[in-house]
Amino acid sequence: MGIVREFAAKAIDARLALREGEHGITRRAMERQLAMVAWARSGSPFYRRLYRGLPADITTLQDVPPVTKPALMAEFDDWVTDGAVLRDDLRTWLADPATIGQMFRGKYLAYTTSGTTGEPAVLLEDEASLAAAYASRVRMVPGFLSGELIREYLRRRGAVATLLATGGPYGGIAMVEWAWRINPALRGMRVYSVNDPLPDLVAALNAQQPVVLAGYTSALELLADEAVAGRLRITPLAVGTLAEGYSPHGKALLERAWGVPIVDTYACSEMPVMAIGCVHGRLHHQVDWVTLEPVDHAYRPVPDGEASYTVLVTNHFNRVQPIVRYDLGDSITVDPAPCPCGSPLPVIRVEGRSRDLLLLRDAGGAMVRILPLAISSVAEEAAGVHRVQLVQTGPSAVLIRLEAERGADHALVGADIERRLGGYLTRIGLGNVRLQVSPDPPVLSGSGKFRGVYREIGAVEMATV
């Protein structure tokens, strides 16, 4: 099936499922997750081995064991269901910037995770999965797509601004490049790098006048400050946040800056859309496309209303690289109360996604803002790092906590991270910032969630006085 027909079929089914209500949605979820288990077992040597010893007829998803990113990445060539896809070929192919947004072997969109999650993963998506990700947008239509937005979208020639991590074959930019190629009408969409200097970004946005503004929450918060200060003069009719969720004051800041609805999306590289925000500011789990199982540290189910330790994700559509009960690491809470918007899709809250902006003071006393994505990606380039946590502990002080990969030396990895961060900070005028490598591993939040970049309570206040 071509991508356009695939998209149309998914979009129609998405609306139909909503009309059928909870029963229709649950039925689809059950059928699809079991079909994916059967597919993974027959098509992926990795899953075949993992499920060896299980009954031939698996009747519930919970009968199969969870999987982790390191286990899947270690057996990449056996994980994928297309024997012609080999990791080394894929890595070579991805190393060429010209391939971003192209289909690997004409069939799969390929990308790597950006430096936000610790260990970069190589991911592939087939057309069915891509179509589902785009079709998910039809569910946003009733709340957000006003006549005014459509008129302005046409008048401003489809001007949409997206702030993403660029400079590598990352998921967000790969999907945009792919969308540009299959639909030239989307050419009005522009991508800006979250690492661009702020004045350049402000000037470019003032020139573009986007009708929709989307991007990492921390990057949008920087722009909101510019809008409140009167330097950024744009009038978007919708603002979409990606990947990071809201920091406690983030949503209010964005609303104050532009006075329009803020649409949140819960997504990750392994699963482009897991939950979509509604006009009431809640996230609705897209149950029929992805299964999310909130579980505790021993992978036991966690009841509604309680924050999970992690979440197991099952992608119902992506057949080339099956994701079945994949330990994502996020803490989610299922809210049993119905949402005033009337959607039959359950409401979830996601914790620990928010990463803080760092507010560091330079030698002259001026405050410099650092995007969490920018600084964490520098640290994660160090050799032998499994995951790293950067904590602002004072006006000009950052603590580095890390876990080294198995076999790597903690002190050597720490020294490499310190050297890279020192170089980066010096280049942006923050050579005065004191870096310290902690002998302790990263600290998890109360709900067990890993946060890559944050400010210690008090560090901001010290920095702002």
Ligand SMILES: [Zn+2]
């Ligand atoms: Zn709702």
